[in-house]
Amino acid sequence: MKKLLTLLLLSPALLLAQDIAVLKYSGGGDWYGNPTSVPNLAKFCNQNINTKINTKIATVEPGSPDLFSYPFIHMTGHGNVVFSDNDITNLRNYLTSGGFLHIDDNYGMDQYIRREIKRIFPDKELIAVPITHEIFKGPFNFPNGMPKIHEHDNKQPDAFGIFIEGRLVLLYTHETDLGDGWEDPEVHNDPKEVREKALKMGANIVNYAFNN
Template identity: 45%
Template sequence: MKHMLLLLCLLTSIVLSATVDGALRTGFARLQYDGGGDWYNDPEILPNLARYANSVMNAGFPNDQSTVRASDPKLFDYPFIFLTGHGNIRFSEREVDNLRTWMLRGGFLYADDDYGMDASFRREIRRIFPERELTELDSSFPLFTSFYDFSTGLPKIHLHDEKPPKAYGIFDDNGRMVCLYTYESNISDGWADPSTHNDPPDVRDIALKFGVNILHYVMHK
């Protein structure tokens, strides 16, 4: 038992001392989480975004989707992690610690509320960064014009209600945005196959273009 505890401590220290090794062009991953929310919905959205970004940015993103848990040391292989869902999110204490370390050492988390995860995401991100606030981003923030011009603001892809779409960021001590959270926008729904949500081509194109802006911003910051 003593040896097992020592091994566990060693493995934990390795994870927490790791740095983010991957380059964004090596791909990005979807975050798998507990709590009951559908972290897995629309599995085609990241491959579709990769294909679109490759066509306009000549980026060379892999056209597949990886998944990773925040407790997995492989988290540090990915510089960009995507999180979405409609329901509850819950991280363990180890996952909270790993996500904090990962973001402060170069990782970027993009969370898109697929209508229904707002309360739990805000609760969990507060556990990760109790000393930092989600700061609302207006259209003058560089993300909105990093590749395509979205100076009119964040698009609203699905009209669940009349609330305006909003974007929020969390920043480290050097001013680098480590987390982007989009709310009441459903941007990632627009990355899905046309048959998934029956979105018209122009709506999907807007959503994919904003996705390119996110990737371009992260690559150049």
């Protein structure tokens, strides 16, 4: 994140280095899904891992220069995703400059987002994040890797990533639905322990993005 912080210091529209945003993309997918999830995650992080995240979560478009104001970007949805050529270039520059993108498949975006990730990094493979990776170790321990939050196709939860010089810059979580677990309790009626598990894994992701 050091390169990104350097860019932030040079920006006249400097935001707090711990602000996070939701990605507003094109293609018809519901980028606005799970409206309470990221604010709840921010509150949980502020209460449990000593962050100072603005809980009024901003939205940012993939081709905007404002992307560089946020060290952590969250993306979700159920359907199609289409990035313009400008979006692709801007996202690549953001991620290679120290930014972090977390993509959480809300169910139904897998085939579309894999296509777009390949456009961002045509020379890299989206690979499984090993359960020994530090993102599963702290502040909360997940020895078995990505937790299962919501059931869709009776498949195991997965975490895939793009790595640059050893750093995880893009995390794609699939068949877990972390964002559903972050939502207000009455939205999905998840048990407290399921929501807590989702929020703890989310806090690990935020912590990694802020400190690597």
